[in-house]
Amino acid sequence: MQNNIERIHFDSMNTCNMCMMELENVYETLVLSPEEIDLLDMPKRTFTVHFPVHMDSGETKMFIGHRVQYNDARGPTKGGIRYHPELDLDGLKNLAFLMAIKCALVNIPFGGSKGGIIVDTKKISRGELERITRAYVREVSDIMGPFKDIPAPDAYTDERVMVWILDEFERIRGRHVPAIVTGKPIELGGSQVRRISTALGGVYVLEEALQTIEQEMRSPCVAIQGFGNVGRNAAKILHEKGYRICAISDSSGGIRNVNGIDILKLMEHKEQTGSVLGFPDTTEISNEELLVSDCDILIPAALSKQIGKDNAADIKAKIILELANAPTTLEASRLLAEMGIMVIPDILANAGGVVVSYFEWIQNLNQDYWKEEKVLERLKYTMTTAFANTHNICADEKCSMRKAALQFAVRSILHAERLRGNL
Numbered sequence: 001m002q003n004n005i006e007r008i009h010f011d012s013m014n015t016c017n018m019c020m021m022e023l024e025n026v027y028e029t030l031v032l033s034p035e036e037i038d039l040l041d042m043p044k045r046t047f048t049v050h051f052p053v054h055m056d057s058g059e060t061k062m063f064i065g066h067r068v069q070y071n072d073a074r075g076p077t078k079g080g081i082r083y084h085p086e087l088d089l090d091g092l093k094n095l096a097f098l099m100a101i102k103c104a105l106v107n108i109p110f111g112g113s114k115g116g117i118i119v120d121t122k123k124i125s126r127g128e129l130e131r132i133t134r135a136y137v138r139e140v141s142d143i144m145g146p147f148k149d150i151p152a153p154d155a156y157t158d159e160r161v162m163v164w165i166l167d168e169f170e171r172i173r174g175r176h177v178p179a180i181v182t183g184k185p186i187e188l189g190g191s192q193v194r195r196i197s198t199a200l201g202g203v204y205v206l207e208e209a210l211q212t213i214e215q216e217m218r219s220p221c222v223a224i225q226g227f228g229n230v231g232r233n234a235a236k237i238l239h240e241k242g243y244r245i246c247a248i249s250d251s252s253g254g255i256r257n258v259n260g261i262d263i264l265k266l267m268e269h270k271e272q273t274g275s276v277l278g279f280p281d282t283t284e285i286s287n288e289e290l291l292v293s294d295c296d297i298l299i300p301a302a303l304s305k306q307i308g309k310d311n312a313a314d315i316k317a318k319i320i321l322e323l324a325n326a327p328t329t330l331e332a333s334r335l336l337a338e339m340g341i342m343v344i345p346d347i348l349a350n351a352g353g354v355v356v357s358y359f360e361w362i363q364n365l366n367q368d369y370w371k372e373e374k375v376l377e378r379l380k381y382t383m384t385t386a387f388a389n390t391h392n393i394c395a396d397e398k399c400s401m402r403k404a405a406l407q408f409a410v411r412s413i414l415h416a417e418r419l420r421g422n423l
């Protein structure tokens with residue numbers, strides 16, 4: 001696709017190639033102009049910061065952090081903070097783009113962003129983690145704010161990290177600003193349900209999807225990759241609803257039992273040993289084996305690019321619920337569609353996290369806190385409405401859910417840009 005602006009310098013610098021490839025799937029249906037394509041192909045802002053932190057050993061180490069603000073036409077940018085040794089700016093641009101798309105799909109008034117630090121949290125102490133987090137906040141605080149850009153948890157960050165972000169930001173501003181970050185503990189302005197909302201939102205759309213398929217599944221067998229915030233809570237909710245969790249994994253590997261794994265006991269085991277491995281009455285499998293194991297529902301809930309062209313053809317699940325962000329490559333997505341596997345895409349499946357983050361932000365701004373029932377009811381309504389909007393487009397256009405969701409969201413973002421006079 002030929003774009004209409006001078007790109008020679010921008011090209012290698014800022015274009016999001018993964019986003020462009022994904023958007024190409026909907027260009028034809030949406031009949032976009034070159035200006036619209038230009039606007040969508042590139043993040044609005046990217047920041048990279050390089051900062052020193054005193055380590056426990058007495059040495060000073062330099063760290064690199066990023067924040068990408070992809071699009072803010074629909075509202076302040078919103079997106080998680082990820083800590084990972086292989087974090088890269090291109091991947092973050094794609095994740096920030098997915099946030100903008102996700103917020104538009106579930107119709108919450110936010111744009112999309114994502115950020116993080118290149119660090120292996122398994123190799124640093126709690127004190128080092130806190131100093132690294134606070135130093136990052138000092139570097140990016142100017143571009144953050146409750147009406148600018150609002151961070152939240154993502155892989156390898158949690159409530160504790162959100163509290164340090166809150167505290168450091170409030171020290172810099174010299175006043176309380178609870179709406180600066182979401183995913184906080186309830187005692188410090190967090191929302192009811194946020195801890196489990198990504199998983200619960202995914203379960204709501206999964207159950208909507210199950211009602212649309214002809215084949216009835218009795219006690220479906222579920223394989224879940226990842227046993228962190230999202231994977232663990234999805235396993236717990238589904239287990240309590242009577243699904244059989246037949247396989248589950250974390251970064252150390254996976255376990256399998258076709259008769260179902262007792263998730264509450266597994267949570268205790270992981271707490272005590274630090275891993276899912278060695279859980280009684282299960283056989284060990286690798287993460288690769290888990291993805292292609294016999295199951296009805298496969299839930300990637302760990303990292304990106306887990307399902308690619310090399311393993312997609314071997315997948316046996318009938319439904320894939322993408323709770324991780326970007327767990328499937330575009331090539332694999334096409335292959336899975338040809339195989340007739342229903343993929344509930346990340347932008348819909350894991351949107352429950354940012355939906356309850358939005359509720360948390362509203363509660364913080366109003367200083368008025370909601371009961372659990374209200375959060376649950378509004379989460380369910382938001383997720384099932386987004387599912388219905390996506391499913392209606394799928395039915396009309398006979399396309400994948402990913403393509404349908406993307407179309408809906410791109411239309412909404414471009415409409416906001418047009419209303420602002422940017423197009």
Ligand SMILES: NC(=O)C1=CN([C@@H]2O[C@H](COP(=O)(O)OP(=O)(O)OC[C@H]3O[C@@H](n4cnc5c(N)ncnc54)[C@H](O)[C@@H]3O)[C@@H](O)[C@H]2O)C=CC1
Binds near residue numbers: 198228251
């Ligand atoms: N926390 C949230 O609210 C949201 C998270 N997500 C996405 O969900 C995914 C998981 O995030 P969290 O659960 O929050 O992170 P987490 O840090 O709590 O857990 C990550 C899990 O992935 C496992 N893992 C890491 N590498 C692995 C590998 N190679 N194979 C198998 N498992 C591996 C870890 O052992 C851990 O169990 C990420 O893709 C994240 O972007 C999406 C929306 C919201």
Ligand SMILES: O=C(O)CCC(=O)C(=O)O
Binds near residue numbers: 353
């Ligand atoms: O809760 C949020 O604001 C963002 C969560 C997130 O990073 C995601 O949905 O990928």
